[in-house]
Amino acid sequence: MRLSRYYIPTLKEDPADAEVVSHKLLMRAGMIRKLTSGIYNYLPLGLRSINKVGQIVREEMDRAGALEVLLPMVQPADLWKETGRWEYYGKELLRFKDRHDRDYCLGPTHEEVITDLVRGEIKSYKQLPVNLYQIQTKFRDEIRPRFGLMRGREFIMKDAYSFDKDEAGAEESYFSMFNAYKAAFSRIGLRFKPVQADSGAIGGDFSHEFMVLAETGEDTIASCLHCDFAANLEKAKVKAPANASIDESAVPPMEEVATPGAHTVEEVCDFLKISADKLVKTMLFVVDGKPVAGLVRGDRELNDVKLRNLVGGNEIELADEALVRKLTGAPVGFAGPAGLDPEVPVYADHELLAATDWVAGANKGDAHVLHLALGRDCEIVKYADLRVIEPTDACPECGGKIEFTKGIEVGHVFKLGLKYSKKMEATFLDENGKSQYMIMGCYGIGVSRIVASAIEQNNDENGCCFPPSIAPFEVCLISLGGKDQDVADKAEELYAELQKLGVDVAFDDRNERPGVKFAEADLIGYPMQLVLGGKGLKNGIIEAKDRKTDEKIELPLDTFAASFADWRNRIWNNWGLQTP
RNA sequence: CGGGAUGUGGCUCAGUCUGGUAGAGCGCUGCGUUCGGGACGCAGAGAUCGGAGGUUCAAAUCCUCUCAUCCCGACCA
Numbered sequence: 001m002r003l004s005r006y007y008i009p010t011l012k013e014d015p016a017d018a019e020v021v022s023h024k025l026l027m028r029a030g031m032i033r034k035l036t037s038g039i040y041n042y043l044p045l046g047l048r049s050i051n052k053v054g055q056i057v058r059e060e061m062d063r064a065g066a067l068e069v070l071l072p073m074v075q076p077a078d079l080w081k082e083t084g085r086w087e088y089y090g091k092e093l094l095r096f097k098d099r100h101d102r103d104y105c106l107g108p109t110h111e112e113v114i115t116d117l118v119r120g121e122i123k124s125y126k127q128l129p130v131n132l133y134q135i136q137t138k139f140r141d142e143i144r145p146r147f148g149l150m151r152g153r154e155f156i157m158k159d160a161y162s163f164d165k166d167e168a169g170a171e172e173s174y175f176s177m178f179n180a181y182k183a184a185f186s187r188i189g190l191r192f193k194p195v196q197a198d199s200g201a202i203g204g205d206f207s208h209e210f211m212v213l214a215e216t217g218e219d220t221i222a223s224c225l226h227c228d229f230a231a232n233l234e235k236a237k238v239k240a241p242a243n244a245s246i247d248e249s250a251v252p253p254m255e256e257v258a259t260p261g262a263h264t265v266e267e268v269c270d271f272l273k274i275s276a277d278k279l280v281k282t283m284l285f286v287v288d289g290k291p292v293a294g295l296v297r298g299d300r301e302l303n304d305v306k307l308r309n310l311v312g313g314n315e316i317e318l319a320d321e322a323l324v325r326k327l328t329g330a331p332v333g334f335a336g337p338a339g340l341d342p343e344v345p346v347y348a349d350h351e352l353l354a355a356t357d358w359v360a361g362a363n364k365g366d367a368h369v370l371h372l373a374l375g376r377d378c379e380i381v382k383y384a385d386l387r388v389i390e391p392t393d394a395c396p397e398c399g400g401k402i403e404f405t406k407g408i409e410v411g412h413v414f415k416l417g418l419k420y421s422k423k424m425e426a427t428f429l430d431e432n433g434k435s436q437y438m439i440m441g442c443y444g445i446g447v448s449r450i451v452a453s454a455i456e457q458n459n460d461e462n463g464c465c466f467p468p469s470i471a472p473f474e475v476c477l478i479s480l481g482g483k484d485q486d487v488a489d490k491a492e493e494l495y496a497e498l499q500k501l502g503v504d505v506a507f508d509d510r511n512e513r514p515g516v517k518f519a520e521a522d523l524i525g526y527p528m529q530l531v532l533g534g535k536g537l538k539n540g541i542i543e544a545k546d547r548k549t550d551e552k553i554e555l556p557l558d559t560f561a562a563s564f565a566d567w568r569n570r571i572w573n574n575w576g577l578q579t580p
Numbered sequence: 581c582g583g584g585a586u587g588u589g590g591c592u593c594a595g596u597c598u599g600g601u602a603g604a605g606c607g608c609u610g611c612g613u614u615c616g617g618g619a620c621g622c623a624g625a626g627a628u629c630g631g632a633g634g635u636u637c638a639a640a641u642c643c644u645c646u647c648a649u650c651c652c653g654a655c656c657a
Contacts, residue, residue: 013606014592015592016592018650019650037650144651146650263657265656265657283655302656303655304655317654317655318657332657482615483615513616515615515618517618518617531616535616
C-alpha cells in the first residue's frame with residue numbers, strides 16, 4: 001500500500017476529549033474518529049488493526065472447532081421476554097419500535113438469538129456438541145462510556161456459544177475455549193492473565209476473565225505471589241478467620257449512646273474514640289426487589305457481589321435514602337443489626353465471629369449502641385465471606401502473600417449451564433429418547449478493546465509501538481527520495497520485493513520532508529521501519545529500525561531479501577511471536 | 581441520575597471577569613525556497629463564537645432555558 005494514496009489523518013496535538021493514552025494515540029494516529037459519545041468511526045488504519053485481531057481470534061476459534069455465523073444486530077423483544085431479560089437487562093439495552101409498533105432492541109449479546117436458532121435446528125444428541133461464534137458489532141447503552149475504544153457503547157465483539165449434551169461435554173467445551181483464548185491472546189502479543197471471575201447468580205465456579213495488565217484498567221486483580229491464584233477483586237474469596245471461641249456472656253448489656261451528626265465510620269470512631277475494627281458496619285441493599293442487610297467490620301468493605309450470590313439474587317443495589325429511613329426509622333448513617341425491621345434478613349461477614357462487644361448503629365437518628373453481641377442481640381441469617389479482599393489478606397488458596405494489579409478485561413469465558421436452555425426450551429433427545437436441556441457456555445472477546453489495550457501496553461512518548469501481529473502494517477518503507485530519482489527507483493524496487501515476500505508493507509512514497517515521515521511512522525507505530533536515503537543507497541545499505549526498542553541496524557541491499565527476513569524474525573521473536 | 585468542567589474556523593487554544601470592528605498556532609489552497617527527525621517566506625480560503633430566548637444603543641462576553649462533550653460519583657452507613 002502506498003501512503004501517497006492512503007488516508008491517515010494524523011494529529012499533532014492530543015484531542016481535548018481524550019484522557020487515556022490509547023484514546024489519544026488512536027485519534028492522533030488517524031485510526032479512529034468519534035461520531036458521538038461512545039461511538040466511533042474506524043478509519044482505514046484502525047480497521048486494519050481490528051481486522052488483524054479478528055483474524056487471529058477467528059483462526060483460534062476455528063482451530064477449537066467453533067463455527068462462524070453472523071446473527072442479526074436487531075432482535076425482537078419476544079425472545080428477551082422469554083428469558084426475562086427484557087425486564088432485567090436494564091437501561092443498557094437499547095430498545096425501539098418498528099413501524100408496526102413492535103418492540104425490538106439492539107443486541108448487546110446474543111444468548112437469546114443463538115438459543116432460539118439452535119433449539120429450532122438441533123433435536124438429537126447426535127448433533128451435539130456444537131459451538132457457534134460470530135464477530136460482530138454490539139451495542140450496549142453504557143451508563144458512562146469512556147476512554148475511547150476501551151468502553152464504547154458500540155464495539156466489536158467475538159461471541160461464542162457452546163451447546164452440550166452433558167456436564168462432561170460442557171466442561172470440555174469450556175476449557176477448549178479457555179485454551180483457545182490463551183492461544184489467541186498470546187498470538188496477539190498481549191501480556192495477560194486469566195483470573196477467576198464472578199459467575200453471578202447462575203452458580204458454578206466456571207467463569208474466568210482474561211485481563212490485560214495495564215495501569216488504566218478498570219478492574220482490580222488480586223493474585224498470589226506464590227501459587228496460581230488470581231481473581232477479580234469482586235470474586236476473590238477471603239479466608240475465614242481461625243475459629244475463635246468468643247464468650248458473649250461477658251459482654252455488658254447493650255447501651256445506647258448519642259452520636260450527634262456522626263454518620264460515617266470515621267465520624268463515629270472519632271466521636272467515641274474507638275478504632276474502626278470495633279465497629280459493625282450495617283449496609284442495606286435491595287436484592288431483586290427485597291431488602292437485605294449485610295454486616296462487615298467497620299474498617300472493611302462489603303463486597304456486594306458476594307452478598308448477592310449468598311442471597312441467590314440477580315440484581316443488587318444499595319437501598320436509597322427513603323428505604324433506609326423506612327427500615328431503620330433513622331436517616332442514613334445509623335443503621336444497625338439490632339432493632340432493624342424484622343423483615344430484613346441480616347447476613348454477616350464471617351470475620352465478625354472472631355470478636356464480640358461491638359459498636360453499631362442504633363436505628364435511631366444521632367445514636368449508636370455499645371456492647372452489641374451479635375448472637376445475643378440480633379438474628380443473623382448466616383455468617384459468610386462478604387467482604388472485599390485487601391492487599392494485606394492472605395491468599396485464600398495457599399495462605400501466601402497477594403498483590404493487587406489493574407487489568408483490562410478483554411475476554412470472558414462463562415459456563416451458563418441451563419439458564420437459557422430451560423427458559424427457552426432448548427432441548428434434545430438423548431440416547432434413551434428422553435428430552436434433555438442443552439448445557440450452554442458463552443465466551444466473549446472484546447476485539448476493538450484489544451486494539452486499545454495493546455496500545456495501553458505498548459507506547460512511548462512518540463506514539464504507538466504495536467506488536468507486529470496486529471499492527472495496521474508490519475513494515476513502513478520510508479523513501480527519502482525527494483528529487484533523487486535513484487533513491488525513488490530503488491525504493492519502488494524494494495517495495496515490490498517486500499510485497500513479493502508476502503510482507504504487509506506501507507510504502508511512504510509521499511512527497512513529504514523526512515521529519516514528517518519519521519514522526520508519523522513513530523506515531524502510528526509500525527513495528528519495523530525501513531529507511532532508504534541517498535547516502536545509504538550509495539553505500540549499498542538500507543536502515544532498519546525496531547520501533548519498540550529503537551534499535552537501528554543496516555541491511556545490505558545486495559542481499560536484502562535474506563537479511564530482511566533475518567531481521568524480521570528477530571523482531572517477531574523479541575515480541576515472543578512467531579513470524580508468519 | 582447526582583456533582584464538576586468545557587463548548588469560539590478542520591484541530592489545539594486565547595478573548596468572557598470589566599459588553600464596543602472575532603484572534604493566534606497547527607492544518608488546508610496557490611506560488612517560491614527547502615529536503616535525514618512534525619521546514620521557511622509570500623498570498624489566500626475558512627467562524628453568524630453549540631442552540632433558543634432575554635437584558636442593552638450595542639452581547640462570544642451579562643441573565644434564563646436548552647443541547648452536546650469530557651471528568652468524578654452513582655456501594656462504605
